[in-house]
Amino acid sequence: MVFVFLRRSVRAICAPLLFLLLAAYFIWNALHGELGIRAYQHQKTLQAEAQLALANAHAEQNIWRRRVLALNENALDSDMLDERSRAMLNDSLKGDLVIPYGDKHPLY
Known part of the structure; x- marks a missing residue:
């Protein structure tokens, strides 16, 4: 039961976290990139x-x-x-x- 809750929590957090990291990467390159x-x-x-x-x-x-x-x-x-x-x-x-x-x- 705890493992199912942890797995669902990781899946729920993983997609937005990936989006935020990708957005941060593009924002940083827009400011400091070549x-x-x-x-x-x-x-x-x-x-x-x-x-x-x-x-x-x-x-x-x-x-x-x-x-x-x-x-x-x-x-x-x-x-x-x-x-x-x-x-x-x-x-x-x-x-x-x-x-x-x-x-x-x-x-x-």
């Missing part, structure tokens, strides 16, 4: 970092593109280039008017 919510959040942060790196790369590429376009021979102003080269080399022509600057007031 394709779970936490993995999704991690992928979203990686995507945001990659988009920021892409934006920085585009900005740097635009800077370099402007610098390369400025090297075009038509883009350079010959008078400004001549003035800057003379200032850097500390050079002048025979008819140039030279105004000396003191040490506290450099030209460049």
